[in-house]
Amino acid sequence: DIQMTQSPSSLSASVGDRITITCRASQSISNHLNWFQQKPGKAPELLIYTVSTLQSGVPSRFSGSGSGTEFTLTISSLQLEDFGTYFCQQSHTAPHTFGQGTKVETK
Amino acid sequence: QVQLQQSGPGLVKPSQTLSLTCAISGDSVSTKSASWNWIRQSPSRGFEWLGKAYYRSKWYIEYAPSVKSRMTLKPDTSKNQLSLQLDSVTDEDTAVYYCVRLIGEGVLDIWGQGTLVTVSS
Numbered sequence: 001d002i003q004m005t006q007s008p009s010s011l012s013a014s015v016g017d018r019i020t021i022t023c024r025a026s027q028s029i030s031n032h033l034n035w036f037q038q039k040p041g042k043a044p045e046l047l048i049y050t051v052s053t054l055q056s057g058v059p060s061r062f063s064g065s066g067s068g069t070e071f072t073l074t075i076s077s078l079q080l081e082d083f084g085t086y087f088c089q090q091s092h093t094a095p096h097t098f099g100q101g102t103k104v105e106t107k
Numbered sequence: 108q109v110q111l112q113q114s115g116p117g118l119v120k121p122s123q124t125l126s127l128t129c130a131i132s133g134d135s136v137s138t139k140s141a142s143w144n145w146i147r148q149s150p151s152r153g154f155e156w157l158g159k160a161y162y163r164s165k166w167y168i169e170y171a172p173s174v175k176s177r178m179t180l181k182p183d184t185s186k187n188q189l190s191l192q193l194d195s196v197t198d199e200d201t202a203v204y205y206c207v208r209l210i211g212e213g214v215l216d217i218w219g220q221g222t223l224v225t226v227s228s
Binding site: 050087 | 171213221
């Protein structure tokens with residue numbers, strides 16, 4: 001299975017901060033990389049698919065980039081509703097595996 | 108809009124069968140443009156894909172190797188839903204179970220609300 005590794009595992013930030021989360025794949029996954037946000041006790045929600053395409057309704061402060069094995073999720077100006085846990089997921093090779101998550105907390 | 112409503116017990120005894128149902132609204136379980144997946148999440152193992160069902164002129168059902176011998180997925184076109192049965196459960200099956208729609212090239216775009224299933228006597 002393809003291993004997905006996120007860094008950092010957690011971060012503390014303030015409203016208005018720019019934050020970046022990195023996701024690395026154990027082998028090339030081309031552009032088959034998706035990002036999810038999960039709030040406590042809730043199901044994950046799709047934020048970005050195929051590296052950089054925003055899901056409908058997702059604010060433009062979210063962006064994604066990368067290719068091959070290294071990818072990033074950036075939030076340009078963190079808002080209160082953005083706190084939660086973010087997961088990357090590869091959809092290149094079955095089974096479609098997830099990263100372990102990055103928890104974004106208030107500083 | 109598409110919604111997935113999960114139902115089923117939250118507590119199952121060891122060695123018994125876990126049964127969950129995913130009722131689909133706003134789409135069809137027999138659509139040819141999506142598959143219907145079950146994924147579980149636990150603190151110890153993270154996300155684990157369990158299986159999927161999809162219709163492409165006939166039904167295809169696939170299972171993860173780790174559960175293949177004891178898992179059954181059944182699409183029900185009359186009720187527009189997908190059911191999951193997992194036999195002979197152990198405490199390692201304790202997790203939050205999600206029903207998820209997959210479209211395009213592997214995009215998990217719609218998730219059910221999740222069901223916490225605890226295996227305990």
